[in-house]
Amino acid sequence: MTATTKLNGIAAVNAAIARAMAQDPKVIVLGEDVADREGGGVVGTTRGLSTRFGDERVKSTPISEQAIIGAAIGAAIGGYKPVAEIMLMNFTTVAMDMIFNHAAKLRFMSGGQTSVPLTIHTLTGAGVSTAGQHADHLEAWFAHAAGIKVVAPSTPSDYFGLMLSCIDDPDPCLMIMSAMTLRTFEEVPNDLAPIPLGKARIVEEGGDVTIVAYSAMVLTARKATEALKAEGVSVELIDLRTVAPWDRETVLASVRKTGRAVIVHEALRNHGVGAEIAATIQEELFGALKAPIRRLGAPYSPVPFSKPLEAAYLVQPDDIVAAVRSVLG
Amino acid sequence: MTATTKLNGIAAVNAAIARAMAQDPKVIVLGEDVADREGGGVVGTTRGLSTRFGDERVKSTPISEQAIIGAAIGAAIGGYKPVAEIMLMNFTTVAMDMIFNHAAKLRFMSGGQTSVPLTIHTLTGAGVSTAGQHADHLEAWFAHAAGIKVVAPSTPSDYFGLMLSCIDDPDPCLMIMSAMTLRTFEEVPNDLAPIPLGKARIVEEGGDVTIVAYSAMVLTARKATEALKAEGVSVELIDLRTVAPWDRETVLASVRKTGRAVIVHEALRNHGVGAEIAATIQEELFGALKAPIRRLGAPYSPVPFSKPLEAAYLVQPDDIVAAVRSVLG
Amino acid sequence: MQQTPVSNRPLPGPEVQRDIYRRMVRIERNDEAIRRAIKLGRLQMPYYSARGQEVIPSAVSVNLNQDDTICTIYRGIHDMVAKGMPLRPLWAEIAGRIDGTCKGKGGPMHLTHPESGVMVTTGIVGSSMPIANGLAWAAKLDGSQRVAIAYFGDGASNIGAFHESLNLASVWKLPVIFVCQNNRFAEHTRYEVGTSVDRIAKRAIGYGMPGVTVDGNDPVDMYAAAFEAVERARAGEGPTLIEALTFRFFGHVFGDDDKYMTKEEKAAAMERDPLPLFRARLIADGIATEGALADMETAIAAEVDDAMQFGLASPLPPIDELRRDVFATEIA
Amino acid sequence: MQQTPVSNRPLPGPEVQRDIYRRMVRIERNDEAIRRAIKLGRLQMPYYSARGQEVIPSAVSVNLNQDDTICTIYRGIHDMVAKGMPLRPLWAEIAGRIDGTCKGKGGPMHLTHPESGVMVTTGIVGSSMPIANGLAWAAKLDGSQRVAIAYFGDGASNIGAFHESLNLASVWKLPVIFVCQNNRFAEHTRYEVGTSVDRIAKRAIGYGMPGVTVDGNDPVDMYAAAFEAVERARAGEGPTLIEALTFRFFGHVFGDDDKYMTKEEKAAAMERDPLPLFRARLIADGIATEGALADMETAIAAEVDDAMQFGLASPLPPIDELRRDVFATEIA
Numbered sequence A, B: 001m002t003a004t005t006k007l008n009g010i011a012a013v014n015a016a017i018a019r020a021m022a023q024d025p026k027v028i029v030l031g032e033d034v035a036d037r038e039g040g041g042v043v044g045t046t047r048g049l050s051t052r053f054g055d056e057r058v059k060s061t062p063i064s065e066q067a068i069i070g071a072a073i074g075a076a077i078g079g080y081k082p083v084a085e086i087m088l089m090n091f092t093t094v095a096m097d098m099i100f101n102h103a104a105k106l107r108f109m110s111g112g113q114t115s116v117p118l119t120i121h122t123l124t125g126a127g128v129s130t131a132g133q134h135a136d137h138l139e140a141w142f143a144h145a146a147g148i149k150v151v152a153p154s155t156p157s158d159y160f161g162l163m164l165s166c167i168d169d170p171d172p173c174l175m176i177m178s179a180m181t182l183r184t185f186e187e188v189p190n191d192l193a194p195i196p197l198g199k200a201r202i203v204e205e206g207g208d209v210t211i212v213a214y215s216a217m218v219l220t221a222r223k224a225t226e227a228l229k230a231e232g233v234s235v236e237l238i239d240l241r242t243v244a245p246w247d248r249e250t251v252l253a254s255v256r257k258t259g260r261a262v263i264v265h266e267a268l269r270n271h272g273v274g275a276e277i278a279a280t281i282q283e284e285l286f287g288a289l290k291a292p293i294r295r296l297g298a299p300y301s302p303v304p305f306s307k308p309l310e311a312a313y314l315v316q317p318d319d320i321v322a323a324v325r326s327v328l329g
Numbered sequence C, D: 001m002q003q004t005p006v007s008n009r010p011l012p013g014p015e016v017q018r019d020i021y022r023r024m025v026r027i028e029r030n031d032e033a034i035r036r037a038i039k040l041g042r043l044q045m046p047y048y049s050a051r052g053q054e055v056i057p058s059a060v061s062v063n064l065n066q067d068d069t070i071c072t073i074y075r076g077i078h079d080m081v082a083k084g085m086p087l088r089p090l091w092a093e094i095a096g097r098i099d100g101t102c103k104g105k106g107g108p109m110h111l112t113h114p115e116s117g118v119m120v121t122t123g124i125v126g127s128s129m130p131i132a133n134g135l136a137w138a139a140k141l142d143g144s145q146r147v148a149i150a151y152f153g154d155g156a157s158n159i160g161a162f163h164e165s166l167n168l169a170s171v172w173k174l175p176v177i178f179v180c181q182n183n184r185f186a187e188h189t190r191y192e193v194g195t196s197v198d199r200i201a202k203r204a205i206g207y208g209m210p211g212v213t214v215d216g217n218d219p220v221d222m223y224a225a226a227f228e229a230v231e232r233a234r235a236g237e238g239p240t241l242i243e244a245l246t247f248r249f250f251g252h253v254f255g256d257d258d259k260y261m262t263k264e265e266k267a268a269a270m271e272r273d274p275l276p277l278f279r280a281r282l283i284a285d286g287i288a289t290e291g292a293l294a295d296m297e298t299a300i301a302a303e304v305d306d307a308m309q310f311g312l313a314s315p316l317p318p319i320d321e322l323r324r325d326v327f328a329t330e331i332a
């Protein structure tokens, strides 16, 4: 029996980075407040790492996101595997040139001579009263950029296993840590293998309808799935885990079986990754669908502060139940 | 008979800004090299404006895109209607915080107390050997951001009429100027009325298949349409003109009639605006479709330099013809 | 760095000094009430208390008119209160209610009140500065004498937007004042860990702009620096960078454990609490009597209490507010 | 600004001077050949000629080893050639061919050649600097003596990335050198229209970093500044900002009309063409003979010609190169 440790998402990411650093001296860490002198990260993602691996491998930075990602890119093409923290996803907007024009493109533009094995992790998500500039889900932007992978786990084990894969990957990866997914604890095997990028997880098997979700919306979808089960609806719930590249095979196989799909994400519904998934399903499974594919996501609005508005902004279990009912006709 | 002037896209935008400045003293212009001392814009979009309207209303800036958009936002909430040039769309990445976190959100976050009647225009597009960092089409990012409108004209008249509407609009608008669309000239009526935002234009009426395109891809789609006509295929070609919010009514009415849709854009196919349109059509017109909706766009790659790769990167008329044939079965 | 010799410095008269103190008390009482309400669970919000930094915006704001504008940050309620934002809509906003400045939609990090000149509150480090430039440009285009203030922290002086903003303000000679509230820390990062220069004011040299470092806990010093900067801006002579040294008493976000500094360091800084110090000085200098100050404080306490009651009693916004103010026209 | 007194300055010996000249000639002949090929329609590319700026990277590069790294910009072919990038793959790349450094996929604005230390070429103003920091960090982590150079223009000193990079380099004491090639213009914008300080080197003060302004057309001056900065970086003493004054002979992009400057101004600047000036000096100082220089020039002309022939004869890349190098694994 393998030993396990009870971890939440933050502790899981922390443990994964620590394991990678112990195994590979090329793994280095940077970001605002990441060293222990500064508290090991505002939420503790990097706690203990500078003490264990030294101040040269774990460096707190000024508030300079362009400089953070730039330094990470340079170190990466110089042979290192940097893990960079951008505190919140909205702050990637001040580093978008570095991420999009450089990290994602250098391998291609150099004809394969340089590579950027960089991992960026960043927190986001509504539901914790942080309002308009601290909670956006921008994964669709990165999915629409060639050369960068995006993971958005929903469980401690997935945070652990996907972080290992991101660090190990020879190309830039962005890990989205959703506030709502970081509270739950799970027993995670200490020797958990890396979880391959681009592979979805079937959370729940079922035959009537496929629900595709990721990040916090997996938790919401689980609640909906329970409610639907009670009504006798057999749901197949898929946690994408990796948003780009997403697991077409698993999703298409499921919808081929169920004939119905509901896609859920926290990001804006309009032009969200749900659009790509729906567009792909209709193209690949035309004629095999029993109902239109439904998409659920945030309304076309910035994230509001006031509690009832914030709740209405977020997809709720009932919204999913209603969407499933509508496709069941 | 109204007088007309022969204009290309650049001259049309220039004329529209000039008309707006003449009519409304609150319209002001800023950007790199925009004043006449600096040549009136690298491609001439703002040529003559500082001479005509003075150096205080038309200001060349340092190379500081955050400062450019920031100054534009401040002036906008201070009662002006700034028209800001960001030379190339890839450079919006250094100003994304200002555009996304601020320009797009200030009205909402202030509960309607402040507004940002800002117009940004920016050039982009492959086909002119500018390679990996000067030619991306990022409209899907902005479409996935609540609070900003995106136009992407394809003809001189549309550049003219849409620029007038953008400047006049009480909210932030982004105009994409595609390199490939700026070469053709057209006789534009001097008193052309503003073209409403959010309204598509039916370029060609037809009954067999709907092609939805915008920006440079309208030109490509026109060529395909000619070729298809020769084969006896009746194409309805829609130029979206406004990408966000896009004209659902016109597109859905057309596809309801034809039962088939092919969507084309220059941006990456994956997670492009074509995904949103396809996802919407399948949801709204389920059962009325005769074939799966096809999407054409750039392959998952940065823009390459080498000519044959650049040609392969861009959707060509033949690609559209083939997609149309495939939906015609 | 330009530094006016101390002897020539503009001094705040008695009335102005009392006005500064009044603003400080409003800030401090209001801050205390917010912290209490959070502790009691009556407010749910991330709170970035500016306790300890009261002098800075108070001494700046006595030099401003109502139509002068400010752009501030998440730690900015002191800046707004000093500028004259009424407390009732402020409380309604931080409680997420419909009578809030922003109908509850912006919340504490995005409080906005153009009527009192509070134009932007941002949660993004550095982003108050580029927008303040635009307000200053608008003031100039209007042919007005208005000035714009950008408030920000020491940590924000390391981000790109700072640089672009100061450079643009200088080449355009904008009537804008960059007020850096240097409270020694950026979240948990000590000044010198993130900042490569001993005095942020020195960075002004790189922009051909006057830069001064002042004791941001000393109302007289702070007043003088603000006075000169405002004069210069109104005279069309361009921007100024003011670095005001201070300390935040409650860490980065209310609830922090302050582990990243020593107890002694914190205690020493808190001994320089500007409120009791300035209060004693006003009395000692014969500028105000104990009785008058006590009356002022009582009145302010009542005002804060009223605002809190008002805010917490205001209704929550209806759900369709999500469709309003995204654009001028409601979303269908 | 720190400035070593002229008398104490490190001087390049005769061999080094000849080496600087050799690099300058390689740059100049190569530039001329590119311009000719564009005019003849044999190359299709936007070309940002660095004619006139040959001294800067040449005098820097004689202080560098092969494994020292550079990050440069669209106007950077002179920097690469000076660093030792072979001309054959350079030509194949700008012709978009499979034998190019980047298999034709990057093109002239993204030439890359790690073997000669050319790690990044960017088309985004300012973006060479943040990445050079990372290369310097890697050098430090490796325990090596390597240094990293970031080349950029005067206009780039006004963008946020400049500020963030210099600050980080300073607080981390990175072995990086920021070389600003101040050619008086940013596209069509004159230095003082966009830049708020009379000397960019002064901005170093704001980062607690040495900053020097040198005549970038004077090989001896430029050598001295680079020598000191490289020494300092290798000794672990941190970064330096060098502002090298120069002029670009062919405007922003090859084909420009230069309307934004006066004819006299341009003529005056071009009189200081560094190539003939340095050539004459080498001969006058007895460092090289006319004959030896002529031989060198002939050999370089042949090398450039060979490279051009090679590049233009190289095959175009196959279409499936679009699926390669997006990720390490080919796209399916």
Ligand SMILES: Cc1ncc(C[n+]2csc(CCOP(=O)(O)OP(=O)(O)O)c2C)c(N)n1
Residues within 6 Å of the ligand: A032, A063, A065, A087, A091, A094, C075, C123, C124, C125, C152, C153, C154, C155, C156, C157, C181, C183, C185, C186, C187, C252
């Ligand atoms: C661009 C960006 N990066 C990071 C953050 C997270 N953050 C919020 S406040 C803060 C510290 C700011 O320090 P300082 O500027 O000194 O202001 P203070 O909070 O001390 O008043 C950080 C890093 C942010 N809001 N924006």
Ligand SMILES: Cc1ncc(C[n+]2csc(CCOP(=O)(O)OP(=O)(O)O)c2C)c(N)n1
Residues within 6 Å of the ligand: B032, B063, B065, B087, B091, B094, D075, D123, D124, D125, D152, D153, D154, D155, D156, D157, D181, D183, D185, D186, D187, D252
């Ligand atoms: C972020 C960004 N903004 C604008 C541009 C367009 N642009 C390309 S070169 C240039 C001028 C740069 O001037 P300078 O830094 O002085 O370098 P030089 O070209 O003179 O060598 C500009 C504005 C760009 N490439 N990137």
Ligand SMILES: [Mg+2]
Residues within 6 Å of the ligand: C153, C154, C155, C181, C182, C183, C184, C185, C186, C187
């Ligand atoms: Mg601080």
Ligand SMILES: [Mg+2]
Residues within 6 Å of the ligand: D153, D154, D155, D181, D182, D183, D184, D185, D186, D187
């Ligand atoms: Mg220049």
